[in-house]
Amino acid sequence: MTCQTATLTLYGAAASGSVAVEAALVLLGLPYRLIEGATWAEASARDRVAASNPMRQIPTLLLPGGEVMTESAAILIYLADLHPEARLAPAADDPRRGQFLRWMLYVSSAIYALHWIKPDVTRIGAPEGARAAVVDAVHERIAFCWANMDVQLTPGRWLLGNELTVLDLYVATVSRFGPWRARFCEVAPRMAEVIHRIDAEPRLAALWRERFPEA
Known part of the structure; x- marks a missing residue:
């Protein structure tokens, strides 16, 4: 690219x-x-x-x-x-704007940020020998956060309704990280239906294949 x-x-x-x-x-x-x-x-x-x-x-x-x-x-x-x-984000006067900003920052702070811990668990004061247990705990927390988001959204064709936004792109990307997409689909079934559409979006198919070759 x-x-x-x-x-x-x-x-x-x-x-x-x-x-x-x-x-x-x-x-x-x-x-x-x-x-x-x-x-x-x-x-x-x-x-x-x-x-x-x-x-x-x-x-x-x-x-x-x-x-x-x-x-x-x-x-x-x-x-x-x-x-x-x-039209990849609701405008400032769009009724969806508040929820768009809410969930963009939620994915960033409540989910994505947790992956920072995994390469080096000593960053949070845990001993390196506890790495497996810490990573497992991080994955459980991420799954919980996805489930929490899922029950509060009412998706249409896309996460915020009938227009694709960068929130869809963000979730489609971050949901591929640990605890991996299968767990995401299990705990967030309503969002998973939308994310499968993102995966199949013709304009992005080549990018997904190239950038997530093992997914």
Whole structure:
């Protein structure tokens, strides 16, 4: 997903949260240059992104004027709002806007953020020997949070009704992480029906295959 005339630069990696940003860029038809690197596993990838994002994390998006965007939910909301004609986010005066923002930040803070613990459980003061138990506990919490979201949504064709938004892209991406998509479908059956449609979206089929090759 590279382009010599790209004006956006995205630091990202396969099977990561940056894929949701890639999906948004594809739907918006925006050219971008992808700098690949799994920062959670590769010191060289962390070093590459460090100049733009001192947290050394992905996704990190460089805008045409040199401005840096980080945090997946923020990037997705920004891109959708910047291109209202694509209708990938409810407008500020849309009755769905409050719930859109609520669930975008919920996925980011209550679910996605927990994956930060798994590569190094000492980050939360747990001994490395407790890693398996901590990861199991994290996965149980994530499953609980998906179930909590599921019972409070009333999806239409898409999660917020009859228009696809970046929330659909975000959930389709993050639900592939541990405790894995099968568990997501078990605890969040109403959302799962929608996410299967996202998986099958013709405009994104090639991206999903390329960026989640083992899913």
